[in-house]
Amino acid sequence: MKIYVLVKEVPDTYGDRKLDLETGLADRAAGDVVLDEITERALEVALTYAGKDPDTEVVALTMSPESSTASVRRALAIGAGSAVHIVDEQLRGADLSLTAETLAAAIRRGEPDLVITGNLSTDGSGGVIPAMLAEHLGWAQATALSAVEISADQVTGTRAGDDGTQQVTATLPAVISITEALPDARFPNFKGIMAAKKKPSRCSPR
Known part of the structure; x- marks a missing residue:
């Protein structure tokens, strides 16, 4: 199985945030940036499933400036086997529609069986990218999952609501998003950090 995981570099929530008054965009050089915690989850x-199935390939996918290389390397150090880094200056400040269209094109090219994302990034907080990806790809979707079980041909999860929980199942290929109820990511050890320097990280134009 091949699993794509969307990862995203965001301003550190514990740091200062500033708006570039000329562009209307967040000034990412104004403070520290980190890999979004929900994308680490x-x-x-993906890595938990890969630990049970050694034939599983886990690929980190991001659309971000070239300066985000350190965050891509962190995803590799945590355990992703490879990464696809979409770099294009014309995508700077892209809205949700263009972001979803671009990511979907990269996913089609990679032909994964499953795409896993966080439900909500800490910077934009749009929360619609997973559903938009599923629409572009024509795949099933299961969003806002608080528990996930992956098998060879389907993914099952639990979605929590105000009136209880709901069990949902999607046949692969599919797009799923997870909530902060899922476990924290493992911490990269020295071996993982050194291995990340040798893992492939493909920079790809849109």
């Missing part, structure tokens, strides 16, 4: 879901 999504990566952990």
